[in-house]
Amino acid sequence: MSQWVSGKITEVNWWTPTLFSIKVAADVAPFQAGQFTKLAMTVGEKRVARAYSYVNAPKDPVLEFYLTEVEGGKLTSGLVELSVGDSIEVEAKANGFLTIEESPKREVLWMIASGTGIGPFLSILADGKVWDKYQQVVLIHSVRFNTDLTYQDFINAHQKLFKQFTYLPLVTREMPEKGLRGRITDLIQSNEIAKYFNQERLPEDSHFMICGNPDMVKDSAQLLQTLGYSRHRRSEPGHISVEQYW
Template identity: 55%
Template sequence: MSNWIEAKVKDVKWWTDSLFSLIVNADVEPFTAGQFTKLAMQVGDKRVARAYSYVNAPDNPDLEFYLINVEDGQLSQQLAQLKPGDSVTIERRATGFFTLDEVPSSEQLYMLSTGTALGPFISILEQGDVWQKFEHVHLVHGVRLNEDLSYQQRIAALQKQNPNLHYSPVVSRESASVGFNGRITDVIKDHRLFEVTGKHVNPDTAQFMICGNPEMVKDTTAILLELGFSRNRRREPGQITVEQYW
């Protein structure tokens, strides 16, 4: 059986001129929140495929992906033109280790994301079993502009379900209408981020999942290492679990 199958587009939701969510239906294999699959389309005489994380919880049949329409993007330009009823090819089997079962339990979990890397965290939060491992969860989303803060209603609904879900937008290119100004690295360095929960943050009380552009992942990891946290490995559990987002 081929690992590539056809997916039917159910909806395309545009958040800004360049950010959009693609919702499709397809008979994919069960996946774990935080994992990614691949979408593909025929571009000229070749098939172009790219990896995208699921935004939806695993029990939701509406398969959702949060994308940026990159100006020179071979695939994103094509995906951005899709309409309900169109077809796209999807990889049936998901992969990836950016999942909760790879993260040790603790009092607090910090989910640090930039841009479209918010997606896997929405999936993990909507799956819901995060609350079996952590008392407080802090979702942090770094963007350039306020308008880039997508998924506000979904995040508000999750907060309503669990008041121990804290949400901090971090806006770098203009004055933040909510949350913090600057970059994620700034609000960790000056400890502003840790003051939100009012809880003590150290290697015994906190875990970090970091997902975003490679520069942010590298810089944030370096700051956390300086603060005494360590990388999380299967053989040697630590507090920092990362995923590069391109």
Template identity: 55%
Template sequence: MSNWIEASVKEVVWWTDTLFSLIVNADVEPFKAGQFTKLSMMIDDKRIARAYSYVNAPNSNDLEFYLINVMDGLLSQQLAKLTPGDTVLIESRASGFFTIDEIPASEQLFMLSTGTAIGPFLSILDQADVWQKFKQITLVHGVRLNADLSYQKKINQLQQQYTRLRYVPVVSREQAIIGLNGRITDKIIDGSLFKHSQNTTCPQNSQFMICGNPQMVKDTSALLIEQGYSRNRRREPGQITVEQYW
């Protein structure tokens, strides 16, 4: 049973004409970094609900979600119209297993994301405990355009706080201002993604968390499996942990 409670909109941050962050306040149950909840609104007498990952750390009073205003999106179109003081319904209990306690400890962790799926990684990186399991973390963000590289200030803060954090943007549709050009899958095939980590990468010393559109998750997982990595399961720990982002 869903347990819906009211959330008050504190702020709406527009990054581009389609990408925005919704910051709300609500008395939700405790959650783990990397988990998601649901937002909902009544539209034409129907409750429309969608799952969104928390971007904020679990100890923050501000609950933050990173969204794309989808052209024909029933809910995102309405969420995009919200302004401070408005209310939206939020499911008080979070869900999901895309969390650090599900990942085996390792020398290095690669966080591979596309689009708004960088959100759960920002939540995880805001928790000091992630650094007790991994010596080095590489945050990879695949986007179409340089303008889609949101949260630069936050990422810079994290890098200053944690000097072992590397950030690699991968831009597919124009020349990258920072980072690499192309798609994450191409950069795995040609090895350039791992060169950025400045470490040799092998199943004995690396873990991968992959979050993004289903095709990217599928293709990236397949490439890593070809290179000798395996899916991480509770009964049989591996190196690849995934989250489908819609």
């Protein structure tokens, strides 16, 4: 049975009219970077809970979650009203296997995200274990508009600190200010992503971590399998790890 703890909102940051992050002070159990927990609150007369990835590193004392306002969303209708000092319930124990600890050691790590699915990868980058395990680390973030490319100060700082880290933004609905235009699957299929890194194809010695829109996760994983990469399992190390908690 789930154990819940009471948390207090310490900060609310609106990145765009629909994208926002909250910081929460709560006494949760230790977790691994890349894992998720659940947030819950009473909306109207019903208690509603949904899963969200930690954005903060496990060592950080304040928890952070990256959210999008969903039209008609049962929980986000309450989350958007939160202010500093308000209470929210947090599931004490984290879940999920989209972690460095569960990933096989390979030359290149590709962290592929759409929308708020970048959250667990920000936690992984902040945690720091990734730098000792992989020679190259690539973060690919797909969004609709340039303004949806959030956490830029954090990402830019890590690019300066870690020479093995590369960030590639993808924008689907307008010309990108940087990066490439198009859907992740189309750019993998056309080899545009490999060409962006001056390669003929994606390296064989790669591991792919994928998080975001369920259709993107499914389609990307299936496409990578047609290219010869396999799903990763503890009993059978492969190349593809995914997170789906929608």
